[in-house]
Amino acid sequence: MQLNSNKSKRGRVMTKSLLYKSSIQWFGVSTAFVILSFCTPLYASSKCVECHVKGKNGPDVRLIDLKFLKNSVHRALECIDCHEGAGVEPHTSEKALPVNCGRCHVKYNEEYKKSIHGQAQAKGIKDAPSCSDCHGTHGIRAASDPLSSVNRENITQLCLKCHIDSDITAQYNLPGINFFKSYQESAHYKIKGTTLQPAAVCSDCHGSHTILPADDPFSFVNRKNIPSDCGKCHSIEKKRYSMSIHWKAFEKGIKDAPVCTDCHGEHTILDVQNPNSQINPVKIPYTCARCHESLKLSEAYRIPPKRLSTYFNTYHGIAIRFGDTTVANCASCHGYHEILPASDPRSPINPANLVKTCSRCHPGANENFAKGRVHVDVSPKGEKGVFAVRVFYIIFISVLCAGFLFHVIADILRQRRESREGRRS
């Protein structure tokens, strides 16, 4: 009644009293929980213990080790809470064994049913994991418990149990074993967070109960969802990438436009400092070239072709191929996450920004420095003047060589003739 009368009063008072009421509730629940935890646990007082722990009814009865239950998060539950069928006579294993976790865990159960694992289970594929395959049975622990099979520490091993099993991957047409193993070489696995656990584990990217294959549009790792998936941790990078022409193109429905994984790799993601990383300064030209040297893509989307070959003709391109990382690579001029076309005023290669971009490495660069074409295509279709100089030198050197060789050969023949004549006379 007190509460009702408060309702008509000012909201602040109402909130206060509500808070007061809920605190009492919480106090009650938590006290009960603590008392329950310290008192003789329910599982031990259960009727089931007589047969299933103490083995009173002979060896045909399945025995349960209480040790596991004691440490379980479910230690406050009765056997019958999970094994609903056990209370119904006759007391058969067919009835007693099935456990419906969804009775309590409604949300997770719904998610699981939609996942690829749930769908496969529904189809009767016994190899697909059910709740207990990942979480365990009697010894079930909270995910935050380091001893839990689904703890971040252990989840990799848990997923790999099936995903590096060659029989399973072959039977269900799953990605190759090395694809999964390569994760263990990645920065996500090797770089440890504050808890000394891998920076990102399977479930961080793929989700846990909601897991779906990458080609499913609802999958976390579907290409259209990749930026938001990676953005869960790499929020600044995601924000910058969202500005880029790559993402703008992808949003327009151009599926060839790159998302995070196209440049960084998937399981094999490596730190930029790692020489094997696709985004290492030495490797970046090849990574960009997968699209920007492709005739097919440059014609399809009207983007400039031959970006790699014209870069490799320059000193920048030659030096980087031999491991000199001080020279400019693609990203040095074009940026990386927020890549924009030259026409965009925010782009580092926009004519208005070029002086600033060049002078990052060439201090003293001025307006004139930044003028002119950088990706020089020396061909009759590209830079005609430069091409003409090259052709002139090819001809000039050839003629010079021919002239010298002619003179040398004629001289050798003369000497032979002279020595013949000298011998005769």
Add this chain to the structure above:
Amino acid sequence: MKKIGTIENGRVLRFSLHMRIQHIVLMVSLIALAVTGFALKYNDSVLGRFLLTIEGGMTFRGMIHRFFAVILVLDIIYHLWYTVFTDEGHRELMLLKPSRKDVTEFFAVMRYTLTGRGSKPEFDKYTYREKIQYWGVVVGVSIMVITGFLLWFETASMTVMPKWIFDITGIVHGAEGIILFIILFLWHAYNVHIGGKQFFNTSFISGWEDLDYLKKERPLEYKRYTGGGEGV
């Protein structure tokens, strides 16, 4: 210092110490520049990659190249001083002046070489062969030095030059390198060390040459040294 034309023990001094120092410094620096330059130019090939490896990678290769570029420039300054401000150098330069005689000599040699008719012309110290290599190297090295400095100080040069000149500069520097290499290895090395008196003529180190050989191959020069007379 012994003068050019000094005769001792049937041999004559053709190249003074000045000339020999200039020549050796030029030789060493041009070989080093060629080896480090071709490593960059032919980086696509097995040869280029091999050269790059033995030169300690891209960065160190560049340092070697620029070091010898400085040596070459110092040698050029020495040579300019020698030809302009010393009597000896000036005389030698005048002997290298191209003239109509070179054209007639060239055709006479060609006629004699190809048909066997006529006779070899009476050569002076520098024939058209030496003049081609000297002036070839002068033009080539001048272009190399100019383009080389433009490429070395790329920021400075690009602040004043259009980009297309810079692109051409790179091509010219590489092509002139090949031309110099051809002049020196296909022309100069054959004429001096293979098609000449003997394999590896050591005259460029000692400066001395046999009078008998000189009498046969360079009669005019021989006469100048011996005062026109026979047998000294």
